[in-house]
Amino acid sequence: MAGKPGVLSSLRQEWLLAVAFATTALFLLFGKGWLADLSNPLWFALMLVWLFAVILSSAFAVVHHAESLAVKLGEPLGTLVLTLSVIGIEVMMISAVMLTGESKPTLARDTMYGIVMIVLNGMIGVALLVGGLRHHEQEYNLQGANSFLSLIVPLTVLGLVLPNFTNASPGPTLSTFQSTFLAVMSIGIYSLFLIIQNRRHRDYFVRPARARALEAQNDAQNEAQAHGPTNSLTYHAVLLAMYLLPVIVLAEEIALPIDHGIEVLHAPLALGGFLVAVLILSPESLSATRAALANDLQRSINVLLGSVLASIGLTIPAVLTIGMITGKTVMLGLQPPDMVLLVLTLAMCGLTFTSNRTNVLLGAMHLLLFLAYVMLIFEH
Numbered sequence: 001m002a003g004k005p006g007v008l009s010s011l012r013q014e015w016l017l018a019v020a021f022a023t024t025a026l027f028l029l030f031g032k033g034w035l036a037d038l039s040n041p042l043w044f045a046l047m048l049v050w051l052f053a054v055i056l057s058s059a060f061a062v063v064h065h066a067e068s069l070a071v072k073l074g075e076p077l078g079t080l081v082l083t084l085s086v087i088g089i090e091v092m093m094i095s096a097v098m099l100t101g102e103s104k105p106t107l108a109r110d111t112m113y114g115i116v117m118i119v120l121n122g123m124i125g126v127a128l129l130v131g132g133l134r135h136h137e138q139e140y141n142l143q144g145a146n147s148f149l150s151l152i153v154p155l156t157v158l159g160l161v162l163p164n165f166t167n168a169s170p171g172p173t174l175s176t177f178q179s180t181f182l183a184v185m186s187i188g189i190y191s192l193f194l195i196i197q198n199r200r201h202r203d204y205f206v207r208p209a210r211a212r213a214l215e216a217q218n219d220a221q222n223e224a225q226a227h228g229p230t231n232s233l234t235y236h237a238v239l240l241a242m243y244l245l246p247v248i249v250l251a252e253e254i255a256l257p258i259d260h261g262i263e264v265l266h267a268p269l270a271l272g273g274f275l276v277a278v279l280i281l282s283p284e285s286l287s288a289t290r291a292a293l294a295n296d297l298q299r300s301i302n303v304l305l306g307s308v309l310a311s312i313g314l315t316i317p318a319v320l321t322i323g324m325i326t327g328k329t330v331m332l333g334l335q336p337p338d339m340v341l342l343v344l345t346l347a348m349c350g351l352t353f354t355s356n357r358t359n360v361l362l363g364a365m366h367l368l369l370f371l372a373y374v375m376l377i378f379e380h
Contacts, residue, residue: 014239016057020246023054027253035256048257055250056279058243059089063283065240068230080198082287083306085240089247090115090280090311091318096252105329108319110273111280113160113334113342115311118277119304120345121370123285124352127300128363131292138297142356144204148305149353151193153346155186155312160342163333172333176324183317190313207298208356270377281307297358337380345369 027034038044066082073081094108131138159182168175174182197205230236258272284307291299316332323330334342348369352362 014061016061017239017242020054020058020061020243023050024246024249027051027250031253035253038257038260044257044260048254048261051250051254051257052279055247055254056282058246058250059086059279060283060286061243062086062089062240062247063287065236065243067287068236069233069240071230072233072236080194080306082284082303083310085244086280086284086307087310087314088244091315092244092248093251093276093280094315094319095322096248096255104272105331106269107273107276108315108330109160109332109334110270111276112273112311112315113338114270114274114277115281116156116160116308116342117345117370117373118281119308120349121366121373123281123288123304124300124349125363125366125368125370126285127288127292127297127304128352128358128366129360130289130363131295131297131300132358132360132363134293135295137357137359138292138295139208139357140297140301141204141206141208142353143201144206144298145301145305145353147193147196147201147204148301148309149346149349151189152305152309152312152349155189155309155316156342156346158182159186159312159316159332160334161339163331164339165333171329172331173329174320174332179320179324179330183320186313186317190309193309193313205298205302207296268377274374274377335380337376341369341373341376 035047038047062085063082066085069081090111094111128138163172163174166174166178168178258275261267262269262272284303288300288303291297291303319330322328348365352358352366
């Protein structure tokens with residue numbers, strides 16, 4: 001079993017929390033003045049790197065404590081805690097940036113599209129590639145993967161493609177009635193999925209019986225090595241919430257340096273959404289890759305497909321609600337090249353998850369689509 005260190009000893013190792021809260025306090029007091037003029041390249045770099053490093057470190061800490069909760073709660077509930085923690089960071093960052101400065105009607109769309117492409121192509125590609133290189137073939141529960149995809153495909157198309165073809169509102173947007181319908185249906189379907197995942201068909205989302213039998217003797221040792229010592233559920237839950245607080249506040253601050261950098265470099269606006277998605281997904285990517293290397297592909301799939309489903313099922317309702325409350329325009333419809341790549345990605349996922357065994361070739365093809373996505377950011 002994982003060790004149980006003393007609470008005081010563990011708290012002494014949480015020095016990053018003090019750094020995060022100190023940074024948050026400084027930017028609450030002086031941030032408006034510090035970020036008012038970013039024309040000096042050195043000052044701009046300092047502000048961007050400082051904020052990026054603290055937010056990223058806090059996000060990694062959130063995931064660390066979520067993983068510790070996952071060890072104690074078991075699958076699939078443990079992975080759900082990790083997924084919802086990351087999606088919480090996503091919703092907070094998008095909301096903060098949307099409400100800061102000038103209107104950013106495409107930010108939510110670009111971020112969610114970025115998350116879908118980074119996860120379904122980049123992160124799944126890396127997980128399948130490194131897992132295949134180490135273990136040749138890896139096994140997972142096909143019913144669980146198909147359950148995720150059966151919701152990801154329609155919700156993604158309804159949220160990111162359908163707005164291009166509706167006439168009730170101008171541009172690639174949804175009317176108030178359509179937005180309300182999509183938000184309510186997304187939350188309802190995701191809630192139903194949680195019941196299926198954690199109660200009615202929980203066995204769909206755990207490793208196949210044969211894989212569990214082969215590794216049963218080493219499970220406790222592997223968990224201890226992968227996650228390190230753990231404390232009580234209360235300890236990790238409280239620290240998880242405390243690390244989320246700096247992310248909420250600093251997400252609004254980092255929006256200004258990101259916007260300034262995109263403007264100065266004449267970079268595409270979609271780059272902002274890509275950077276936010278990378279910042280959000282970095283900790284989750286590490287968790288999924290470690291699981292694949294440990295031959296626990298089921299956990300990788302639960303984390304990755306679960307994050308896409310939660311992003312679409314929860315973030316779209318959140319940003320649509322913010323848009324309706326604040327009167328800000330939320331453009332969800334993708335541009336034609338992006339729609340083609342999205343449909344191709346969903347089709348590739350359907351082919352990848354038709355068998356319960358994976359190999360390096362499938363990982364390589366997903367990485368190819370990820371590189372195509374990065375290329376299209378800079379030149380449509």
